[in-house]
Amino acid sequence: MRTKKDALVLLLAGGVGSRLNILVQSRAKPAVPFAGMYRIIDFSLSNVMNSGLTKVGVLTQYKPLSLMRHLGTGAAWDFTGRSRGVKILPPHTGFQDSDWYKGTADAVRQNIDFLEKNPSDEVILLSGDHIYNMDFHAMLEYHRFKKADVTIGMMVVPISEIHQFGAGITDMHNRIIDWEEKPENPKTNLASMGIYVFDYKYLLDSLYKDREEVDFGMHILPRAIDNDNVFAYPFYGYWRDVGTIQSYWETNMDVIRKESPLDPESWGIHTNVEADGRPADRAPARYGSNAKVRSSMISAGCKILGTVENSVLAPGVVVEEGALVRDSILFADCVVGKNSEVDLSIFDKRVHIQGDAKVGVGTNHKTPNKEYPKHLYTGISLIGKEAIVPSGVSIGRNCIVNSHTREDAYPAKEIPDSETV
Helix, strand or coil, X not given: CCCCCCCEEEEECCCCCHHHHHHHCCCCHHHXXXXXXEECHHHHHHHHHHCCCCEEEEECXXXXXXXXXXXXXXXXXXXXXXXXXXXXXXCCCCCCHHHCCCCHHHHHHHCHHHXXXXXXXXXXXXXXXXEECCCHHHHHHHHHHXXXXXXXXXXXXXXXXXXXXXXEEECCCCXXXXXXXXXXXXXXXXXXXXXXXXXXXXXXXXXXXXXXXXXXHHHHHHHHHHHCCEEEEECCCCEEECCCHHHHHHHHHHHHCCCCCCCHHHHCCCCCCCCCCCHHHCCCCEECCCCEXXXXXXXXXXXXXXXXXXXXXXXXXXXCCCCEEECCEECCCCEECCCCEEECEEECCCCEECCCCEECCCCCXXXXXXXXXXXXXXXXXXXXXXXXXXXCCEECCCCEECCCCCHHHCCCXXXXXXXXX
């Protein structure tokens, strides 16, 4: 019997992720930091590594430099050697927005030469912007057992959330018999995870068949379901789409929540510790005599002299004496000055909150941000990369301070709820 070749992996990592607002001003969504020392893409890459797969193409597009630096040679995920590797696949056209990939199928079609140079029995298509732990080898075996042309990873989600996903209707054998892409009036709560296994030849034939079909969910999958063998692979583990500020905050909080199934260390999630910020070079976290830390993740290189509650701190964060950080996510090398207060906020890298300042003030969590009402509506405030909040300034709920904002940019000492600076 012929030995099956390792599946080829294509990881789609070019999305804008605009709902993450200022967190994606200078980086692609998969490169957004997560849980202190990781990036979002680390989860997909580590799942590939832990499943024993060895050849990966990463399709980039939007602001790819941070992502490319993070991927490096692929050594952090053991993707180096004669028979293994990770290859960055940028768009083949130009640099204008109009030249960008028109959809997921168009992205793969533009890189069809990579597929043809790396023949395999199956191709696994993944998104690089989800937090989960999954054995792709088991999914491959299921795909082969079903003799499927396409297998889609799917899980049950609340019916109120199904409008965000592709949704599959299955028969008693898990064969998908109907498909709804982001339905307003859904017939099912079975959602696509954005994880596909394609028969290699079937995928090539599909991409060549109709070049006007630019998206898998909108075009290729509905046709495949009508004419060929498409099966749902049921998944029952932890999986989160962190494409909104709210879901991003909640998923970070899952890392520190007791009894949470989200455990990057036990899952074997790897990251590139030699990339930006070089967490490998950081000294252990230090704590002052008056420091208080409760239910938080404190990364290497942090210096805690004040109080940290229910928060996630990336490497190098400083919380000075008398300061309080609560229910917040702080990226690398942020400084929270003396007697300052940070509540329900997300800080990008190298934010400096000067002494006696406050971010996240008041009890009005429900008035959305005026400029981005669909991004910030639960009380979370965002502070952009390298922004400074001057001493004595008070910032309300659902506020945004843009990246690189300096002291003279603040119109007043009090920034009301829902405003943007």
